[in-house]
Amino acid sequence: MDALVERALLGDPRSVARLISLVEREDSASADLMRLIYPRTGAAHTIGITGSPGTGKSTLAARLIASFREAGLKVGVIAVDPSSPYTGGAILGDRLRMQDHALDAGVFIRSMGSRGNLGGLSGATREAAHVLDACGYDIVIVETVGVGQSEIDVVKVCDTVCLILVPGLGDDVQIMKAGVMEVADIFVVNKSDRDGAGKVAADVKVMLDLIPEREWRPPVSLASARLGEGLEEIIKNTEAHKAYLTSTDEGRSRRMAKIGNQVEEIVKREILRRVEDEWKNERSGGALEDIEKRKTDPYAVAEALLNKIIK
Amino acid sequence: MDALVERALLGDPRSVARLISLVEREDSASADLMRLIYPRTGAAHTIGITGSPGTGKSTLAARLIASFREAGLKVGVIAVDPSSPYTGGAILGDRLRMQDHALDAGVFIRSMGSRGNLGGLSGATREAAHVLDACGYDIVIVETVGVGQSEIDVVKVCDTVCLILVPGLGDDVQIMKAGVMEVADIFVVNKSDRDGAGKVAADVKVMLDLIPEREWRPPVSLASARLGEGLEEIIKNTEAHKAYLTSTDEGRSRRMAKIGNQVEEIVKREILRRVEDEWKNERSGGALEDIEKRKTDPYAVAEALLNKIIK
Numbered sequence: 001m002d003a004l005v006e007r008a009l010l011g012d013p014r015s016v017a018r019l020i021s022l023v024e025r026e027d028s029a030s031a032d033l034m035r036l037i038y039p040r041t042g043a044a045h046t047i048g049i050t051g052s053p054g055t056g057k058s059t060l061a062a063r064l065i066a067s068f069r070e071a072g073l074k075v076g077v078i079a080v081d082p083s084s085p086y087t088g089g090a091i092l093g094d095r096l097r098m099q100d101h102a103l104d105a106g107v108f109i110r111s112m113g114s115r116g117n118l119g120g121l122s123g124a125t126r127e128a129a130h131v132l133d134a135c136g137y138d139i140v141i142v143e144t145v146g147v148g149q150s151e152i153d154v155v156k157v158c159d160t161v162c163l164i165l166v167p168g169l170g171d172d173v174q175i176m177k178a179g180v181m182e183v184a185d186i187f188v189v190n191k192s193d194r195d196g197a198g199k200v201a202a203d204v205k206v207m208l209d210l211i212p213e214r215e216w217r218p219p220v221s222l223a224s225a226r227l228g229e230g231l232e233e234i235i236k237n238t239e240a241h242k243a244y245l246t247s248t249d250e251g252r253s254r255r256m257a258k259i260g261n262q263v264e265e266i267v268k269r270e271i272l273r274r275v276e277d278e279w280k281n282e283r284s285g286g287a288l289e290d291i292e293k294r295k296t297d298p299y300a301v302a303e304a305l306l307n308k309i310i311k
Numbered sequence: 312m313d314a315l316v317e318r319a320l321l322g323d324p325r326s327v328a329r330l331i332s333l334v335e336r337e338d339s340a341s342a343d344l345m346r347l348i349y350p351r352t353g354a355a356h357t358i359g360i361t362g363s364p365g366t367g368k369s370t371l372a373a374r375l376i377a378s379f380r381e382a383g384l385k386v387g388v389i390a391v392d393p394s395s396p397y398t399g400g401a402i403l404g405d406r407l408r409m410q411d412h413a414l415d416a417g418v419f420i421r422s423m424g425s426r427g428n429l430g431g432l433s434g435a436t437r438e439a440a441h442v443l444d445a446c447g448y449d450i451v452i453v454e455t456v457g458v459g460q461s462e463i464d465v466v467k468v469c470d471t472v473c474l475i476l477v478p479g480l481g482d483d484v485q486i487m488k489a490g491v492m493e494v495a496d497i498f499v500v501n502k503s504d505r506d507g508a509g510k511v512a513a514d515v516k517v518m519l520d521l522i523p524e525r526e527w528r529p530p531v532s533l534a535s536a537r538l539g540e541g542l543e544e545i546i547k548n549t550e551a552h553k554a555y556l557t558s559t560d561e562g563r564s565r566r567m568a569k570i571g572n573q574v575e576e577i578v579k580r581e582i583l584r585r586v587e588d589e590w591k592n593e594r595s596g597g598a599l600e601d602i603e604k605r606k607t608d609p610y611a612v613a614e615a616l617l618n619k620i621i622k
Contacts, residue, residue: 031610038608256599259609263598264590266613267620271582274621279575287574288567297349298570299342302577309578310585310621 001029005036008135013108016135020110023127026269034127037134044076044133045242046140048155051164053145056190060164060225060234061143067231068139069106076132077109080125080144080154108137123265126157152183157258160241162186162234165204167196181207185218186237192222192230215250216241271309278309312340316347319446324419327446331421334438337580345438348445355387355444356553357451359466362475364456367501371475371536371545372454378542379450380417387443388420391436391455391465419448434576437468463494468569471552473497473545476515478507492518496529497548503533503541526561527552582620589620 008015019037023030049064051057061077068075112125125142132140144154155161163184189201201220208218219237223230245251282305290296319326330348334341360375362368372388379386423436436453443451455465466472474495500512512531519529530548534541556562593616601607 035608035610038610039605042605256603259599259602260590260594263594263602263609263612263616264586266609267586267590267616268583270613270617271586271621272579275575275578275582279571279578283571283574288570291570291574292567294350294353297346298574298577299346299349301574302581305574305578306581308622310582311619 001033005033008131009037009040011136013105016108016131017110019131020128023131024112024124026124030127034130037131040134041130042133044137044140045160045238046129046133046142046158047238048158048161049141049143049164050145050155050161052169054169055164055166056225057143057164060188060190060223061141063225063228063231064141064234065107067235069104073138074106074136075108076137076140077107078125078128078140078142079109079111080113080142108132123269125154126262129157156183159245160185160238162188162238164188164190165200166191167194167200185216185241186234187218187220188230188234189220189222190225192224193227197222215248216244274309278305312344316344319442320348320351322447324416327419327442328421330442331439334442335423335435337435341438345441348442351445352441353444355448355451356471356549357440357444357453357469358549359453359455359469359472360475361455361466361472363480365480366475366477367536368454368475371499371501371534372452374536374539374542375452375545376418378546380415384449385417385447386419387448387451388418389436389439389451389453390420390422391424391453419443434580436465437573440468467494470556471496471549473499473549475499475501476511477502478505478511496527496552497545498529498531499541499545500531500533501536503535504538508533526559527555585620586616589616
């Protein structure tokens with residue numbers, strides 16, 4: 001593994017890809033890898049881009065990649081798809097338009113499922129972002145469809161979360177319901193040439209007024225990814241958010257919270273793996289039948305299992 | 312608590328409501344309650360109704376409630392909403408139309424959040440359904456918006472999952488992506504008076520052909536909740552699915568899998584609670600700062616924490 005890591009750290013894209021495949025497996029080898037590369041992380045700015053289908057996330061991501069490249073930065077992209085047993089993994093779909101950058105050695109694009117082996121956890125996405133960070137990508141973009149809890153969990157791992165809205169989609173309430181609003185650090189109203197874009201921006205500002213005042217108030221900007229307008233402001237906003245994270249006490253405590261969250265998730269993942277192993281042995285012993293006949297109950301069986309696992 | 316449980320088991324709606332509030336708290340008292348009532352469960356038929364916003368789930372649910380009431384059955388309804396810190400709980404929204412039944416003592420309606428105290432788990436919903444089961448509701452309907460993983464997890468707790476589709480919403484791919492197709496036992500194409508309803512039904516059937524053959528093939532029926540058409544067939548399909556669950560080996564093993572799943576979730580919930588408690592003590596000791604300075608890494612800190620918790 002050491003030789004592979006060495007090649008990846010030197011920037012060899014095929015080795016980077018193999019490291020990400022390794023973290024996707026979420027087994028003990030992936031933990032070993034992460035311990036090996038963790039000291040090399042910390043330089044990248046991880047930007048999450050989320051929004052409903054049809055908001056133009058991929059077009060916007062492609063534009064941002066181009067801007068970052070012009071500034072001489074290396075960009076890693078993780079495109080997260082809600083995976084489904086039907087499709088056997090990630091659906092690429094409109095991500096294909098990011099192929100513009102496919103031949104650029106300064107851009108690394110990878111598609112990942114959002115569920116992971118252990119159900120809905122964002123661990124593998126975070127670890128893939130760390131791999132890209134360690135391997136010298138200055139900007140890591142995590143793009144995901146902002147429709148469900150697992151997608152929100154995924155985007156939470158980023159330093160800066162950018163939520164894309166558009167006029168006329170009529171799913172504003174849906175977005176509010178799903179809790180995406182709360183995790184956004186930056187709002188972009190895309191398709192600004194359409195009627196109602198200003199209204200959407202104004203609505204978001206009204207909603208932001210309802211949140212308890214913090215040092216960072218998420219900026220709301222208009223853009224047209226298609227026409228290439230409004231990109232400078234988005235980049236300016238992401239940079240301002242990065243400065244807030246590194247230079248203010250509040251920003252620092254938010255970074256600490258994310259690190260804490262990561263430790264908690266690693267512990268949970270390990271414990272859940274342990275529970276699943278233990279339960280596989282246990283369930284064959286007739287416990288389920290006894291519950292079904294109401295001879296016992298799921299809580300009693302769970303307690304016995306717990307006592308086997310925890311101190 | 313015993314007096315409260317006794318009143319609830321006798322069918323007092325206010326006591327039922329208080330028991331559900333108790334299970335929503337997901338603390339040790341809720342486990343005690345569940346152990347107390349579990350022997351009384353097992354008679355109800357739990358039906359999950361899911362679909363995207365705008366598919367007419369609530370109107371359909373209201374129609375089904377009316378049909379079940381005409382047949383002399385008591386009906387409990389759990390309306391699950393993706394909860395959000397902004398609203399402080401569940402959004403009722405269009406569920407209001409179920410208020411038609413608000414004055415009927417044979418109908419109990421309760422709105423719950425989908426996230427739960429412990430993040431995205433469906434435990435409280437399942438337990439609320441058990442409470443309604445024990446308290447003599449013959450049919451328990453769990454209605455939820457089928458957009459994310461946590462909503463899928465919620466609906467999985469039901470005996471029979473009914474997925475509502477409509478023509479012209481154009482989110483078919485979205486639904487497939489989200490993995491809702493796989494959990495559906497019955498498909499209903501609502502708004503059958505609209506163009507394209509037959510096409511949606513045909514598309515679903517084509518997709519069902521792709522699933523490995525099982526004893527239960529999900530039926531697909533057309534309905535118009537607004538016009539009150541197609542309800543008999545939906546009810547006939549739910550009854551057929553119930554018969555399949557109780558009278559075939561495959562159905563029985565699916566019920567067993569759900570019980571197994573429940574035990575596993577209870578164990579996980581308890582362990583995660585334990586992890587959170589332990590980690591609260593630990594994180595104050597400078598571990599986060601050490602990770603940030605790359606003096607250590609999240610995996611090493613996680614391992615130390617794990618060793619404190621598990622045998």
